[in-house]
Amino acid sequence: MKLLRVRVEQLKRFREPVEIRGLESGLNLFAGPNESGKSTLVQAIRAAFFERYKSSGAEGLRPWGDTSAAPSVDLEFEWQGERWKLSKRFLKQKRCDLEVGGRRFDGEAAEEKLAELLGYQFPGKGASKAQHWGVPGLLWIEQGEGQELRGPAAHASQYLKSALGDGLSDIASSTGDALIARVEAERAKLLTATGRPTGEYAEILRRHEDAGARLAQLDRDIEAYRRQVDRLAELRRLRAEDADRPWEAYRRKAAEAEARLAEVGGWRQAREREHQALAHCLASRQQGMEQQAAYARQHRELAQRAEELEQAQRRVAGLRADQPLAGQRVQEAQAGYRLAQDRLAQARRQAKRAALAGDLERLAAEQARLALDLDEARAVQVRLRAARERLQGIRLDEGALKQLRALDRALAELDAARQSVATRLAYELLPQQRIRIGDETLSGSGERLLLESVEVDVPGVGRLRVRPGGEDVADLARRRQETQGRFEALLAELGAADLRQAEEQAEQARALAQDIRLDESRLHSLAPRGAEDLASRLALAGQRRQAVSEALAALPPDQEAVSEGVGLDEAGAERGLESAREALQAAERQAAQHAQALSLAEQAGRTAQAEWQRLQDAVRDPARQQQEQALSARLAELGGQETALRQALAELDGRIAAARPDILAQDAQRFSRTAETLEREAEGRREEAIRVQSGLEALGAHGLEEQRAELGRSAEFIGRRRDELRRRAEALDLLLDRLQAGRQALTRRIQAPLQRHLNHYLQLLFPQARLDVDEDLLPEQLVRPAAGGSSHEAVDALSFGAREQMGLIGRLAYADLLREAGRPTLIILDDALVHSDHGRLDGMKRILYDAAQRHQILLFTCHPDRWRDLGARVVEMESLRAA
Incomplete structure (x- = not known):
């Protein structure tokens, strides 16, 4: 049987069609990594034969998550000159079509035709299982199942016996009772009723066993001697390789990795220094920007004060010009006054937040600026004092x-209130008439504001007593007197003649306090531990001073604009509310409000004039302008320094990342450990060679070969006599149990063809060995030559790898048996022999190549390098997807 073509579609990993053509009649090698679809392809071939097309057990063939998929498999193979074409689809639109030399079969008829050809069966219902797979289940090895032979062989036993021929028949038993009795009597001289040796036979067996034990011991000693000789030769060869001291090369590699790691460590230290310098630069720049922002706020405040002064002046002029329209002018003046008052309050609040603070503890890291910092620190100390x-x-x-x-x-508010509530006394006297108000004599016409009780003398009439405003006026007077007293007491406490002088002193004190804080902060940033400590550090940094100074001098200048802040708008609503309230009051007291508004406007003008003049003097101070210019230059210098430091940090980061210090550390550790291991192994081989040499000298002195020869001659004589007695006992046993012996003889005749094929393959792996089979035609015992005889090992007791090898040899022998019987064969191996060592694998490759001369073999592997010398073309699984 030769498989010609395989096509798979919508089956597990193969969502898209995958087709294999051009299969060889012998070896076909498919290679790919794990999860590349090898086992899926094998499963597809199994499903094409084993799974009924209507079975629900094919659900596992569906691609993951694709409920609409209809897995399909198409196969073409050749058998006895006819071309067989099989097409099978599962789950959706289920069908099974088979074409054989122009004849067509479909459905279950097609499936039964295939089962009859290949030697397997379908289950009555449900998914197909191992017990149904027959010959293909024996010849198609699943991944990890190569060592299991008994189960698959048992499931295929009826087909194997059919191939061997039904030669088992009843054997007539002998009826010669006399002969049996005679045989039993003779047998009793040598064997007990239970078959145990007795008499001379037992004694000779004992002697032979003793001689055999002594021979075995000598053989073991001789074998140990030979193994030590071989081991000594191997140790000498390895020691010759150790003479080149290969571990020193690894130590050199480790030293190179450590040197490279040390270089990277230097880069990290340089990066830390640059990082500290950048932090110092950023802190200095932040401090300068905050100082510059304070200057900008003062400039904005001056412009605001000028605007307020101009507004106050315009307001006073307007109020004086609009006397006839007192009510309207009072409303406008009051609104403007409140606006100006709120703006003034806002400006004063902003002025209070003009203090700056900076953390300059890390400025010590800028060692290149130590000399300049020392000079500046001393200058700052002078300014501070x-x-x-x-x-x-x-x-x-x-x-x-x-x-x-x-x-x-x-x-101001009390004065305005007193004027608004004062009694206005208008008088118009006749010519030559006079009146006396208090100490003042009046004549003609006019008007007086009466703020307190007064007596009016009218000559020829009498005296009038006028009490203006009632109790409100008196109360206002008392309140004003008390307020004036507290005002003058506070002026005296502050040592100022008036409010303007107190404001100027406060502003001067705030400016001095701010200058002191800035100078203290600057001094702390320049010399956290004092100027003397800074001078000491300068002396220690002498070696780096010139290089750092040149680097700083090479930095390009940079300019940075200072953004102007925007005033708060929160007080707008409050001003609107106050203006509305004053407007309401103005409507009720038009004349009084006009006078009060004019008084307030004049007061506001004077205040605005004082504030503007104070700020004007401060901003135009030559020392202040010089400080602003110096600060701008300093910020430009710091900006350039920051750019250069960031570039240097980026370069160092790139170099450190490219060097991979973690991998360098691992390389150093790995090479060091390799060198230590190689050196320890070399020392161990040297010591072992000394021990082996000493052991050989001790064993050689005992003359093991001579002892073995002498004992062998004695054992040979005993063995001949034992063999004579054994042959007689065995002959008697044979005669006594003719029926059983006849049956055993027939069984051996049946086993002979399978035994022949097994031994054919086994000789390629173990010369002069044989693989015995039991009555169930299963490999039972591996017999190999050994010192002093043969070793017998049960197949089930072999190692995993050896059982895997025997399992494959058994399957190939079954395939040869089936081929001789005219039955089709196809061998599929999914990652077989993965547990074979290099030497055994070479032998198994010879066996596979030999079997491929008679059978088609599909071998799937994830280790193509292990099979490249198999003489077969390697088909990469990825190439199937690409096609």
């Missing part, structure tokens, strides 16, 4: 200043 002395001469209490501002606003 001067600023602290100036600050001590200024009395500043922010709480008192805040209270003074509140009292000033309260006085």
